[in-house]
Amino acid sequence: MSGGLVTLGETMGLVAADGIGSLEFARGFAFGIGGAESNVAIGVARLGGSATWIGRVGRDATGDLIERRLRGEGVRATVIRDSSFTGLMVKHRRTAGLLHVDYHRAGSAGSRLVPADVPAAAVRSAGILHVTGITPALSGTARETVFHAVEAAHAAGVTVSVDVNYRSKLWSSYDAAPVLRDLVTRAQVVFAGPDEAELVLGPGGNPAERLAGLGPSEVVIKDGARGCTALIEGERHAVKALEVTVVDPVGAGDAFVAGYLADRLAGAGPAARLGTAIAAGAFAVTFPGDCEGLPTRPDLESLLSATDNVSR
Amino acid sequence: MSGGLVTLGETMGLVAADGIGSLEFARGFAFGIGGAESNVAIGVARLGGSATWIGRVGRDATGDLIERRLRGEGVRATVIRDSSFTGLMVKHRRTAGLLHVDYHRAGSAGSRLVPADVPAAAVRSAGILHVTGITPALSGTARETVFHAVEAAHAAGVTVSVDVNYRSKLWSSYDAAPVLRDLVTRAQVVFAGPDEAELVLGPGGNPAERLAGLGPSEVVIKDGARGCTALIEGERHAVKALEVTVVDPVGAGDAFVAGYLADRLAGAGPAARLGTAIAAGAFAVTFPGDCEGLPTRPDLESLLSATDNVSR
């Protein structure tokens, strides 16, 4: 589908304990899927855009689940079946307000991406190529794959979007900063948190301006409960967060990115994109789970116009 | 049972998703029952009054459930088994604070009430006949049945109570205002929200006074989180809402009406009735479900006297 989002990365199974407490006392578990890039793809599809996800999963039931869920969401998926296992996350709440996530992913199928996995035609016909700073941390070939896709996008004149998404555990034996800086330098659209901006650039100064100094023409700083600021084509923007009851903050950043990019693909201006991003992030935190709570357009309308809390 | 509440209407099965999210991701569902008039009947019975409910259900398991639940609550039920199906509601939460209810009820058994369904003796011996503005919207014969019962009550000198309960979806092909106004005109006791008062009377003025101008000697304006105001035998009343954590606002209005009418049947004065109404409504919103959370007298005492939150 010409002009849509194309993204690549690792999607894992997500085993989440019901209720509050250690695994031993959990009464039941849900089994979902999660991954920053597929979350963005699902988010864009729910908001009416077209989206393609590229990645590897194992020849196991978790891999089957990932394929079916993406198809159910209307995301085109180029899924390569790999001889390693599909990575898994195990999530539980230690208290009402304290989530804990373990990653069982080292050596997983998803980390074994290679440049040849990326269909050249898909990138060429994309409206936006979106990548994150997670994928280059997964393996050497995954890193190559990200940069290979970015080069292919440049060659085809396709906009490159990067969510810095620094995960300290994944980079433990490798230096993240130069890689992430390199990635930012090659992007037109960049999303980062204030801490991530410091990680890439060292401390000091205005994060949006400094990241924009590396090249990107659109820099959006996600600042959680405080909202966001942005420097877009030289113009500053700031949007406050909406007040909602937080059920599960995981996935909110991806919802935010999906909101921004879906509106950008649909031709909306910077203010509209940021408003949609903020609303999508707010909606996502009111749900348990990673991608199940990504909003549709009517969901966002309901959120914004709710005068009472029953829709009949 | 001489002197109790008699009411009639449609009661449906209520399929409610556990947790938050779309039907697809719900992990389980509860199957209860709901209906404005049977909610009021159950509420009155739980508060120690006698209550009778009249209505039609299908010859299906949902109809069986409705009969058993009402009997378990101590409500006398005149249940006519109809060849059409029992109506169903499907409820889910789109976010932590956003409920969505679908009605699968057009042409249901409950909508096929006819005047002959109403036992004349039951109305004659009632303390109060209570009807709502929902039933006249269900079908032509249901509308006739409501007005037939009201006439029978008038003839027997029985007090008529009306909860305006405007549901826009049910009236889509019909004009609600003249019917609801007609109903209010024939009542001694009227319950309405501020918007419903405007719907019946057009905009402007004090809702309680204007409704009282149509005839009723007791008008109670339910105003949700703001509490209620009333004009009872010419005297003004206002009671603030209690501060409670809202779990599910559906059914709070019915609990309020049950509290008021149970106290009225028990001979309590206006201030006591309104206090019980407010407390019952507050109790009901702290529960998921329509009628499962209707309070008993000890429940109301616990709510009002709770100094700590554990009763041993």
Added chain:
Amino acid sequence: MSGGLVTLGETMGLVAADGIGSLEFARGFAFGIGGAESNVAIGVARLGGSATWIGRVGRDATGDLIERRLRGEGVRATVIRDSSFTGLMVKHRRTAGLLHVDYHRAGSAGSRLVPADVPAAAVRSAGILHVTGITPALSGTARETVFHAVEAAHAAGVTVSVDVNYRSKLWSSYDAAPVLRDLVTRAQVVFAGPDEAELVLGPGGNPAERLAGLGPSEVVIKDGARGCTALIEGERHAVKALEVTVVDPVGAGDAFVAGYLADRLAGAGPAARLGTAIAAGAFAVTFPGDCEGLPTRPDLESLLSATDNVSR
């Protein structure tokens, strides 16, 4: 998709009680979807064929669920959103071996099909048009729609498949036999049970031969735990049922049809088609639910080759 299955009919929400016992004592419920024609479409898709389903659902969450589930299964769906509600089924087990299903469907969206709902191009490019004897019982316009689609298939030289699927409750005010006989007469492929053959033709004689006498060149008699017999291009076939533990027999007939038609679309001969049909039906009864248990090709291999019951 040229050469695939095209089908049309009503798909409903399916609320199924966990465990055994009346609705009142059920601890939880599942919410799925079901419909003879969409079951066949899903079954064909799972077996690697292409499938299209055409039908109406309401503008409600159940309608959303139906759309998403079909998409997740890889079925192309032409879903018309109707102002009436999506039909619902309520299923529970009265004992370990006694299922009970109520239909809340009269006047539902699904019954309001009209001939214009059927995309002419879809029928023209189909490999098989499959219809059932359920749809003509739903309403006058639904009946017209079925015959309209059959005529369109004839005009385009597309094979017509009919599953007689007689449901006594739906025909209570109408005479089923002439309509079903009319449908059989216009089909090339017919599926029926022995009782259904008698219903269409009156008692006596060999069901397959007598149905074939009406015109169809392929008649398959599904006979549950006894297996099936068939008369295909003048040749007799008989296949025994597989011995499996029956968990839920609902949906087995649709799985059987899907197995036969998927193989027929793939160019397999009569014996292979019937073997796949028998295996698919056997697989489906080992699952609770209507369409969740429809098998894939690897599932059928596992079933047939299972020497122990753990696959690692």
Added chain:
Amino acid sequence: MSGGLVTLGETMGLVAADGIGSLEFARGFAFGIGGAESNVAIGVARLGGSATWIGRVGRDATGDLIERRLRGEGVRATVIRDSSFTGLMVKHRRTAGLLHVDYHRAGSAGSRLVPADVPAAAVRSAGILHVTGITPALSGTARETVFHAVEAAHAAGVTVSVDVNYRSKLWSSYDAAPVLRDLVTRAQVVFAGPDEAELVLGPGGNPAERLAGLGPSEVVIKDGARGCTALIEGERHAVKALEVTVVDPVGAGDAFVAGYLADRLAGAGPAARLGTAIAAGAFAVTFPGDCEGLPTRPDLESLLSATDNVSR
């Protein structure tokens, strides 16, 4: 209600683990009620008879549950609220076929029955007074209460029915045989297993004949999977058990007794009573739980006429 069943005894809360395995690994529990006499009362009510239960429960939520459940079943209950706690049973499956039940009942409210708890008018107007050999084992005053009620029935010419129901654990510090023999001697209708007959009478001989020798004119020997034999007004009867899948055998004996007594109250002859008893017992074992699976008349018809296992 003149002419119905009147019974008295202890009803307890029943906490039953889901699935198979020790309490530690159970994923959830159900909370029901159970008691031999209230099971019979519920069974009679479901089969269309009138039934009254008399007993003590604590001033606790379990006592509330017992009251509500009996009312929902249409059983008239004379429930005395006692200062002791309501007894509890804890049930789990050690394997698929091995149930284990613990009784937490010593000193419970239910064991504190006194003769004054029995309303004289209820016994006088009964069609049958039914008691079991469990109640005399609970306490000295419970024993007195049973014999007091039996005397009252005799005085009023009311038929006395006794289910021997020997529970070894309850009699550990007391000799059961003379008490149970005394009870049998005062009954017109007696139910016992072969082992119970030996316990009462010592080993040897035909159990039905020997029990009848003590006085009762109707003796029914329940022999589980083998069916039953009986000596009724001097005539011998034998009925085979039905073949069903056993899910939970607890409560089958009570269902059997309810079937026999309901038919007896309705004026049916011995063969019909025994047939209903056998069918009711067969139905009950196909359910988990004590009284939730007691059948209605339509349930028995379904069981007996089931030619396929789906009723639509």
Added chain:
Amino acid sequence: MSGGLVTLGETMGLVAADGIGSLEFARGFAFGIGGAESNVAIGVARLGGSATWIGRVGRDATGDLIERRLRGEGVRATVIRDSSFTGLMVKHRRTAGLLHVDYHRAGSAGSRLVPADVPAAAVRSAGILHVTGITPALSGTARETVFHAVEAAHAAGVTVSVDVNYRSKLWSSYDAAPVLRDLVTRAQVVFAGPDEAELVLGPGGNPAERLAGLGPSEVVIKDGARGCTALIEGERHAVKALEVTVVDPVGAGDAFVAGYLADRLAGAGPAARLGTAIAAGAFAVTFPGDCEGLPTRPDLESLLSATDNVSR
């Protein structure tokens, strides 16, 4: 294990309804264990201390569960199997904020403690003997056992800790004040609420000072949401409560005591002990259940350092 905590008392099964509402509408139940003294023992073990619990349970599955859970927590347990049943608690929420607990414990195994149950060697080698004011209320022999253990501790120079833990229902036929005062007099460390101090000493004055006047050198006044005050070796302390979302306040007092005593056993000073006590109590209220939510040292660090609410 030399130098650890030794405690004795009653531990019961705890049947807790899921969700909100009466037992009848609960969808499921959890089965855990609870008891003030074993909660403290588990709490100390989780915080890295050694702990021993002494008590009686029945020869039933609930008794098995108690043994296994304590062993899983690393608590040494001297469990005497008694011929009476294990006591049970039944817990449900009447509303989101109103818990109700019933005790089914009169005459239970746990109430039948006798002095000979206490291994002399265990007390002699203890760092702290901890008892509560619950045990003396259970029975005459249980009261003797507590005082016997306290005397044994005195004789061996072991510190005695007392949590006053007044439970009005248990003392209904007996005067609590002199017994509890006697116990306080014999302790070095005392925990009490403000109301409990008044109960022991009569109204008026500063609770910590007045309790210290009876002899203890460490008095800690637990004041729920207001935090705590203490008089330790003549020095005053006050610590505010932490702000957390209260899920279930049951067990918070035991967590507090465990935090204080674990730190005292580990040689920490008064301020550290009180800080740990406050944090442990805060952690425990964010969990449903009695002892499942007792924190480990890493849990307390997470609670205190949480800057965002996801730990990865």
Added chain:
Amino acid sequence: MSGGLVTLGETMGLVAADGIGSLEFARGFAFGIGGAESNVAIGVARLGGSATWIGRVGRDATGDLIERRLRGEGVRATVIRDSSFTGLMVKHRRTAGLLHVDYHRAGSAGSRLVPADVPAAAVRSAGILHVTGITPALSGTARETVFHAVEAAHAAGVTVSVDVNYRSKLWSSYDAAPVLRDLVTRAQVVFAGPDEAELVLGPGGNPAERLAGLGPSEVVIKDGARGCTALIEGERHAVKALEVTVVDPVGAGDAFVAGYLADRLAGAGPAARLGTAIAAGAFAVTFPGDCEGLPTRPDLESLLSATDNVSR
């Protein structure tokens, strides 16, 4: 603990879908633990023996669960926390009789065992060192560790037990036969299936005799539903399997081994050992889950003496 079982290997988290069907339609999941060697250790402990398990787990919640479960079972565990993740299994039923297990274990903590992980003192004081053919397949260092432990046992005169336990997937890039033959050669006690004997020795001949020819003095051939044969100190034995309803066959082989070794440690003769092995295996298959269903001595008595299926 002198004279007990010592074993080593990998224990994983086990995520198991409720009910039947693909992960997508599963309504919930359980989270347990599993591993052939820890299953045997738990089995021995439940049968009254002492048992020690040695292995590596990750620094994650799954690792915590493994530690707590083993402790709760009374197994001594030498648990090394590794920087890699704890391996996970994902299990679901494709049909009522078809289990599917995926292993997410490549590179897991458990595969990173090294010889230094094995405490020399534990092996020296063991009654039996038990290893399986799974561990040598996990990694080079795991293979060294197994042979290192076997050598240490030989040096100390400790009996070595080997369960061949061939898992084809683990050996895909390596030749299993010579390694497993080498292991068998060094054992006194060997357990194998008929297929495993062929794998080690090539086809032909009597499996027990041929394995005994490699050196072991006790060879037990587990043959599933057919029972077992053995050659023990030169004497032939054969025991039939018990007839039970199979719920989940996974873990039955480990239960069998635990039964044999527990009895051997307790000094029982060959016939008794094999009888216990057969009974323990039979008991385990009636449970879902890997180690939750391992029997205690009373469980085995219940299984063998069950005349009815309710124990009270």
